[in-house]
Amino acid sequence: MAGDQAIRVAVRVRPLSKSEGTENAWQIEKNSIFMLNPKTQKAQPDAVFQYDCCYGPETPTAEVYRRSAQSVLDSTLDGMNGTLFAYGQTSSGKTHSMSGSAKEPGLTPLLVNDLFDRIQQDCDTNYHVRVSYLEIYNEELKDLLSNATPHIRQSMTFCPMPPPHQTEHVYTI
Numbered sequence: 001m002a003g004d005q006a007i008r009v010a011v012r013v014r015p016l017s018k019s020e021g022t023e024n025a026w027q028i029e030k031n032s033i034f035m036l037n038p039k040t041q042k043a044q045p046d047a048v049f050q051y052d053c054c055y056g057p058e059t060p061t062a063e064v065y066r067r068s069a070q071s072v073l074d075s076t077l078d079g080m081n082g083t084l085f086a087y088g089q090t091s092s093g094k095t096h097s098m099s100g101s102a103k104e105p106g107l108t109p110l111l112v113n114d115l116f117d118r119i120q121q122d123c124d125t126n127y128h129v130r131v132s133y134l135e136i137y138n139e140e141l142k143d144l145l146s147n148a149t150p151h152i153r154q155s156m157t158f159c160p161m162p163p164p165h166q167t168e169h170v171y172t173i
């Protein structure tokens, strides 16, 4: 558990695409999203949604990681279970936030790099790191690390390997 809550919910709003126009339908203030009246562009006080964190399009993934994901790693290294997942409709930015790109790495590579940095700093402890990568789509489970999806395995090069005497890697497929 990070902080005083077991579950924390953050909202990240992506930039509008060209087809979506230029006028925002919302406004972020602290941890709240206000829906705007389309005519007046003013916040509608009866349409306010509160979350643990709200991020607008200007917030880089590294900041989202620092404020909303790093504490999950902290808790996990303290022996607790932690889960970080993205949820949203198609095109809302899940892949951008979780996987990202070489230019702006997502929460997964940022967390994995952070994990191995911390493992490297702790010479007194043996760590087992297990990785599985699954997709559930239309109620079908796909193993993304199997030989059937080599392009995905090849793309997983973000993780620097620490010296073998410090860490044992067990890839559970």
Ligand SMILES: Nc1ncnc2c1ncn2[C@@H]1O[C@H](COP(=O)(O)OP(=O)(O)OP(=O)(O)O)[C@@H](O)[C@H]1O
Pocket (backbone or CB within 6 Å): 013, 014, 015, 057, 088, 089, 090, 091, 092, 093, 094, 095, 096, 097
């Ligand atoms: N915070 C952001 N900043 C800039 N671009 C973003 C951001 N979030 C998403 N995008 C862009 O919006 C588009 C849709 O995002 P993405 O593919 O991550 O959505 P998704 O939720 O994974 O969609 P799907 O469920 O269909 O796979 C992509 O072109 C992505 O680069």
